[in-house]
Amino acid sequence: MKKLVLALSLLCSIAACSAEKHPASTSGTEHPTSADLKEASTMKIRLTINGMPTTATLIDSPTTRDFIALLPITLKLDDYASTEKIAYLPKNLTTQGAPAGIDPAVGDITYYAPWGNLAIFYRDFGYSKGLIKLGRFDTGVEALAASDSLTILIEAIPR
Template identity: 55%
Template sequence: MTIDNEEVMVKMYDNPTSKDFLTLLPLSLKFEDYAGTEKISNLPKRLSTEDAPAGSKLSVGDFTYYSPWGNLAIFYRDFGFANRLIKLGKIESGIEKLASIKGTVTIEKMN
């Protein structure tokens, strides 16, 4: 991801929802703050929930998909268990930039 011209590295997990997300890249998405805990953005289509867990316990840096709303959610504060939230990956570098996301973020796949 690119936030304010700086790279943020996300390690994607090997699951059907993550693989479906990767087919959408590259993306430019507008993010907004939600509940003082996460940044959210709508995706252009709903992702696969095949083999998805009932929910996930969340922590700082989790890169997730909230299936009821069909949106991307990136956590910059720890959060408890959330139903129907699927972990797509984890931020490996640049976590400190998450809380300050404003406006458009570019997400691209690295080779």
Template identity: 65%
Template sequence: MTKTSDHFFIIRAFAALLILIACALVPIAHADVSSEEVPVSKIQKVYKIQIELDGVVISATLDDNPTVRDFIARLPLTLKLKDYASTEKIGFLPDKLTTQGAPSGSTPAVGDISYYAPWANLAIYYKDFAYSAELVKLGRVSSGIERLNFSGEKHATISLIHSN
């Protein structure tokens, strides 16, 4: 090899080494950026509840809004759940919940847990339904929706199991 070839080879090897070092550092720099603390005010609170029906459990996650916080403050709570319109199981709450800041209504889907303000009842949907005014979505069933396949009435005990 000539002196020029040696010089060219050294420069290419050095460039390759710099590229390797840069590639190794990129994930570290990215990790530092993504691990920045998120202000507490930006973290959405999540509530996990369980609904116990005759020894079986339905798990759900509730959103964070004034209606949910009012509902959570009343737990644990036992309600009689019964079928309504072959679409949902409903249970009447002892008192009305706040609807401060709630949207004017919602369109429930399978698994939605909602509060129907005019009747002060909790509704757990096992079928999709049309838009309903004054229906406030509280959250969603995460497991056990099939447990709502019953006829008649059942006592349901709703408990808070976790909040962050």
């Protein structure tokens, strides 16, 4: 009987520790929103859009680390659906550990895995399967709405 009580106590302890490591989403939706994604370990990047510099903060994830390995990079951003600017990357990024999709917010820098492109949102948009958040503009996202096509230089900012 003592062994059974001890075994049940051990199982309850393990379950409690596991629950602490995997908190429930705070958004109240079944799909993760931009706010649900942790930004525990971050990196700053500089984005120069048609000669105008701004900054963004990237989150730490396998997809983001793959993206950082491409920096510095100059891309041509084209408008897509009057909502986002997109550019095709020179290689596909890993999707290891990524959610099935996200609900992007204005200013989000994302990777759209099905097409292999960078997507930066300057207007609100709904949940998209295959969309992975890389980070978020700190300021200056309004510069993206200025024209249909833009040139952007993205580079890491040393710590």
